[in-house]
Amino acid sequence: MKDPLTEDEVRLLLQQPNQRQYAQYRDYVMLMLFIDSGMRVQEVCALDVEDIDLTTRCVHLPASKNKNRKSRVILLSAEVIRLLQELITETRQYFDTNVLFVSNFGERLTPDGIRTNIKKYAKRAGLRKTVSPHAFRRFYAKHSALNGMDLFSLQRILGHADITTTRRYIQLNNEDLVQQHNQYSPLSNVLRKKRREY
Template identity: 50%
Template sequence: MSTDKRAGRKLIRGQRSTTVQERRSYGLDDAFQLFYNVKKAEGMRERTLADYKAHWRYFREWIDENYPNAELGDITPSIAREYYIYMANGRTKYEGVEGREIVGQALSPTTVAIRLRTLRTMFNFWARERMVDINPVANLKPPKEDEDEIQAFTDDQLRLLLAAPDTGTFAGFRDRTLYMLLADTGLRIQEALALTPEHLDVKSRCIHLPAAMNKNRKPRIVPVSAEVMRLLFELMTENRAFFPDAERIFITAYGEPLTGDTVRKRLTRYGEQAGIADQVRVSPHTFRHYFCKTYLLNGGDLFTLQRIVGHADISTTRKYIQMDDENVRAQHAQFSPIMRLRAGKRR
């Protein structure tokens, strides 16, 4: 022990500091509001903030039912594990949504993993702020997920889909241009819909996406083919003729920004019209799958693709590239060692 000469009292080095519970007790909702406000101030995307709210609501409802009056410091690893088991095994899917409840069906492993990740992010924040001593979710491992094949359009399906819009109308020409852009660049639908003429670089034939428009908050450059760049300029010419004040490239027939929901509804209708709705999921993201898969099959490399589509982790890019049986057979026929040996003998 040592003595503080100024106060004349003894100091015990290494003595455990006051616990969180002794220091202050935090209500669950107050703790979440602090977390939410900080993330919002950091510029977190609205979609992510909405997910935080939803995932927290699910957790709070379970806590209220099983541990009423619990506060932040009361959440132990044991309680966190109970909630994990509840999500993975005991929860009724769509519980509380009238007409959609599926009794006895657990949440998918993907959903459980996402909600677990959200809770881990929250408790990590509270631990850094010294509002809790430990993260009760830290040692919970996400459930293993089956790696289902990611569907993409075939070339024939894409041709049929592109032929569906009536390009004699503004809406039809706009829709086809959007689909061409998505298939040519792999842009996410919200990235494409947020484009303005200032994002286009005609000389370099590319799109400059600022950090604020990207999911990973990093700027990126996306190359565009000459054909698609031409279509974009034709569309902008149409826009200026009727709506000179419109900022976005993709707008409605009334000059308002086109929304993702509108795009999805119209795509569904075109998919049925093209006769491919029962063959493949007709959605904006399927264009992204098509771009990634086709880019690699045509000889593009994985790392360049990662930069184009804006993935922070190369493993995410790999998941997009799942070849179907026909692609596998074609690649095997081209690169089979035995076929190369036979070809060498014939020479």
Template identity: 35%
Template sequence: MEGLINHFIHYLAVEKGLAENTLASYQGDLNQFRAFCREKELDPMGAGGRGVVMAYLLQLKKSGRSPATISRHLAALKSFYRFLLAEGLVHMDATANLESPRPPQRLPRVLSTREVESLLSQPRISTAAGLRDKAMLELLYATGIRVSELVSLDLAHVNLEHGFVRCFGKGARERIIPLGSVACHYVSEYLLRSRGTLVKGKNTAALFVNQQGQRLTRQGFWKIIKKYARQGRINKVITPHTLRHSFATHLLENGADLRSVQELLGHADIATTQIYTHLTRARLREIYDHTHPRAADIKKSN
């Protein structure tokens, strides 16, 4: 089974062009399934494959895995078995008609505009690392890109003259995102005053580098944003996606349409973007009162 998993991962990489992080997730989930089958001495490729898959999902549930995690494992297995069936390596899809558990919908954690201002004002731009951090935070909030996309940016991906950034999201899908004047200013300042000091003469295409002159990692950025959240006394759980969530929510609150936000975020399905429409009833009422021609108080119209 190990060989089949490797064959499948190679197919996803070459034929589907999936990102390395996605490939690693698929491989990790399928290797857990393989370990389960080996431990229980079960054959997932035979006629009883469906029972094996169901037993595995049940064990995940009993071990306390969340519905979202179980859904992810099942999605990996579905893709794997469809691949095996298409290749003629199995005679039936053991995952056919198996439904994923519905996880409770969790609203994304977002910062208020005041909290964003506080967070973005924390870096000390008088230092090389501080100016880099300021440029990263401003770019992240200005574009809403994922942290993995941020740290993957090369110098050639940013056009400061015309104000846009080119990034490659999930499935290697390319998108062009506008870059505001504030973000352009600090990225430009970083390139002029800071990056050379951090690179230390090394030849690297990476836009953002660490103190060793190497491409900054997601883990490195995670530590940076947590530090500034503490300094700004932001009493909310901060994740690497917090600025992305805040970017989308603030756009919608200020009148952006859902399709535009979907395009900016790089969501393949607009249903994914709809989670950001969690405006309060008071805010919705305010928008309605200011935009609908018949919303005005009847006394005012007489």
């Protein structure tokens, strides 16, 4: 069992990059992408500009860039698409490249480089738990499920071959269970409907 990130911790992490500096703005956009998509760090590193469809707001991840060698489509929020578009424009001012996330020298970022940067932001935020790119993947899975996404859709988005793998990502604590019970309790629904009838 991993200690998953909370929403407050994610908000705190997002406050750490100084968006006035190119590298930290790039990291901010990347954190937003991790949170919004549940993508693996290797997949994010492998992204090229042509993998992003700004019109349909999705990532077309080809089989060659996917862990299980099956292509998949990952939908993105309007906010993340806007940030990616801004990053692409800014990157092209400095570098002649189609790589989405580049270093200060115009080279493709590596998973180790991304892990190092995330640890730096976690330390700056004062978080005591281990924060890695995979922590955002677990956060995405758990909160998508808590917000009502069905397990089969989540499995496809995460690119899991087996649904038991997806289930392991959703670790609910007692507080989560209380919240879910309060929201979905059959008795609460019965009583709400009964009150409306009177």
